[in-house]
Amino acid sequence: MDYIKGFTYGWMARKGDFLKPEAKESLRLLQERTGTTHVIFALAALQDTPQSTSIDYKGKHIVDDEELIDMIQYARSLGFKTILKPTVNVKDGTWRAHINFFDLDVPCEPKWRDWFASYMEYQEHYAAIAQATGCEMYIAGCEMVQTERRADEWRQCIAKIRKHYHGPVTYNTDKYQEGNVSWWDAVDIISSSGYYPLGDWDNQLDRIEKIIEPFNKPFFFAEAGCPSRTGSSQIPNDWGLEGDVNLKEQADFYTDMFDKTSRRSWVRGFGLWDWSHLLHEEQDAVNNDDYSVYGKPAEKIIKEFYI
Numbered sequence: 001m002d003y004i005k006g007f008t009y010g011w012m013a014r015k016g017d018f019l020k021p022e023a024k025e026s027l028r029l030l031q032e033r034t035g036t037t038h039v040i041f042a043l044a045a046l047q048d049t050p051q052s053t054s055i056d057y058k059g060k061h062i063v064d065d066e067e068l069i070d071m072i073q074y075a076r077s078l079g080f081k082t083i084l085k086p087t088v089n090v091k092d093g094t095w096r097a098h099i100n101f102f103d104l105d106v107p108c109e110p111k112w113r114d115w116f117a118s119y120m121e122y123q124e125h126y127a128a129i130a131q132a133t134g135c136e137m138y139i140a141g142c143e144m145v146q147t148e149r150r151a152d153e154w155r156q157c158i159a160k161i162r163k164h165y166h167g168p169v170t171y172n173t174d175k176y177q178e179g180n181v182s183w184w185d186a187v188d189i190i191s192s193s194g195y196y197p198l199g200d201w202d203n204q205l206d207r208i209e210k211i212i213e214p215f216n217k218p219f220f221f222a223e224a225g226c227p228s229r230t231g232s233s234q235i236p237n238d239w240g241l242e243g244d245v246n247l248k249e250q251a252d253f254y255t256d257m258f259d260k261t262s263r264r265s266w267v268r269g270f271g272l273w274d275w276s277h278l279l280h281e282e283q284d285a286v287n288n289d290d291y292s293v294y295g296k297p298a299e300k301i302i303k304e305f306y307i
Contacts, residue, residue: 001168001189001218001220001268002081002268002269003268003269004037004038004220004268004269004270004271005035005036005037005038005269005270005306006036006037006038006039006040006083006220006269006270006271006272007030007034007036007038007039007040007271007272007274007275008040008042008085008223008271008272008273008274008275009026009027009030009039009040009041009042009274009275009277010023010041010042010043010063010071010277011042011044011273011274011276012044013062013063013277014060014061014062014063015059015060015061015062015063015064015067016063016067017063017067017277017278018063018067018068018070018071018277019067019070020277020278022277022278022279023071023277023278024071024074026275026276026277026278026279027039027071027074027075027078027080027277028078029279029294030275031078031079031080033294033299033303034275034293034299034302034303034306035302035303035306035307036080036272036275036306037079037080037081037306038080038081038082038083038136038137038269038271039075039080039081039082039083040083040084040085040139040222040271041068041071041072041075041082041083041084041085042085042087042142042274043057043062043063043068043084043085043086043087043126044061044062044087044088044089045057045062045086045087045088045089045122046059046061046062046088046089046090046091047088047089047090047091047099047118048090048091048092049090049091049092049094050090050092050094050098050099050100051099051100051101051110052090052110052115053110053111053114053115053117053118054118055088055115055118055119055121055122057086057122057125057126065129068129069129069132069133072084072129072133072135073133076133076134081136082133082134082135082136083135083136083137083138083139083271084126084129084130084133084135084137084138084139085138085139085142085172085222085271086122086123086126086139086141087139087141087142087143087172088119088122088141088144095143096142096143096144097143097144097145097146097174098145098146099115099144099146099147100146100147101115112150112153113153116150116153116156116157119141119157120156120157120160123140123141123157123160123161124160124161124163124164126138127160127161127162127163127164127165128164128165130164130165130167131164131165131166131167135165135167136167136168137167137168137169137170137189138161138165138167138168138169138170139169139170139171139172139191139222140157140158140161140169140170140171140187141157141171141172142172142193142222142223143172143173143174143177143193145173145174145177145180148173148177148180148181149180149182151182151183154171154183154186155183155186158171158183158186158187159186168188168189169187169188169189170187170188170189170190170191170222171187171191172191172192172193172222172223173191173192173193174192174193175192175193175194175195175196175237176204177192178190178192178207178208178211178212179211184212184215184217185215187217188217188218189217189218189219189220190212190215190217190218190219191219191220191221191222191271192208192219192221192222193221193222193223193224193237194221194223194224194257194261194270195223195224195225195226195236195237196236196257197233197234197235197236198226198233198234198236198252198253198256198257199256201256201257201260201261202260205260205261205264205267209264209266212266218266218268219266219267219268220267220268220269220270220271221261221267221269221270221271222271223271223272223273224257224270224271224272224273225272225273225274225291225293226249226250226253226254226291226298227239227241227250227289227290227291228245228246228247228249228250228288228289228290228292228293228296228298229241229243229244229245229246229249229250229289229290230243230244230245230246230249231243231249232246232249232250232253233249233250233252233253233256236253239290239291243289244289245286245287245288245289246289247285247286247296247297247298248297250293250296250297250298251296251297251298251301253298254293254298254301254302254305255301258301258305262305272293272302273291274291274292275292275293275294276292276294279292279294280292280294280295282294282295283295
């Protein structure tokens with residue numbers, strides 16, 4: 001597997017966003033300023049609550065098919081390899097890892113089979129788009145921690161995706177959860193979210209290596225990143241952590257992550273989190289405390305590593 005010099009792009013893009021000239025300019029700048037070779041288009045469908053069984057991927061909260069296809073084609077015209085990653089958010093703000101249902105069906109209660117029926121329909125829809133647009137990889141979900149124990153349903157989901165998409169399929173488990181997925185044999189590539197504390201990467205890489213070794217499959221971090229905020233390097237997954245803007249701390253995180261992972265040949269790349277489709281003004285980077293690296297010291301560290 002080629003090393004994935006990747007970045008996640010377009011997260012939370014709403015209908016019409018990819019039609020804006022700024023969105024294509026942002027994608028061009030991603031390539032120019034970071035050396036990224038793989039762009040991950042991450043989509044955010046919605047369900048109302050963690051116990052809702054209907055997933056909406058056709059509303060105003062998500063780009064429509066035509067603009068997504070156009071943007072994928074534009075990315076390919078720039079020379080990017082493209083990866084499609086349809087995932088789910090919960091409208092009430094609950095993190096998707098808490099989507100959960102009873103393991104034994106109970107009358108009048110929401111059921112796993114109904115949720116997975118909706119989820120599989122969602123995945124099949126975008127798997128067909130990934131095939132039609134020549135995407136190099138398909139990511140069948142992200143950080144769905146409570147669902148991961150439903151191995152039979154996930155195997156069915158992967159099988160349905162493969163009816164439409166004929167390239168490599170992976171699933172993006174959450175940080176610390178690499179050993180939680182019993183069905184890694186059903187996918188082609190193992191991936192997880194690399195939000196590990198600065199200074200702890202060697203410990204985590206030792207742990208992950210032991211877990212994935214029996215499967216003999218490629219591995220990459222489908223997400224990884226850190227806000228530019230004091231304290232974030234120790235808990236990089238906490239997007240709500242309060243702290244002062246700290247561009248150096250974000251840069252230090254990237255330096256450490258790249259240093260430690262580059263010593264492990266089995267780590268085959270990243271889908272860094274994240275590059276907005278509508279960038280802030282570059283001069284405003286000094287006041288920006290989120291995951292963006294645009295105009296920040298971390299941007300140069302990424303380009304040096306990717307180039």
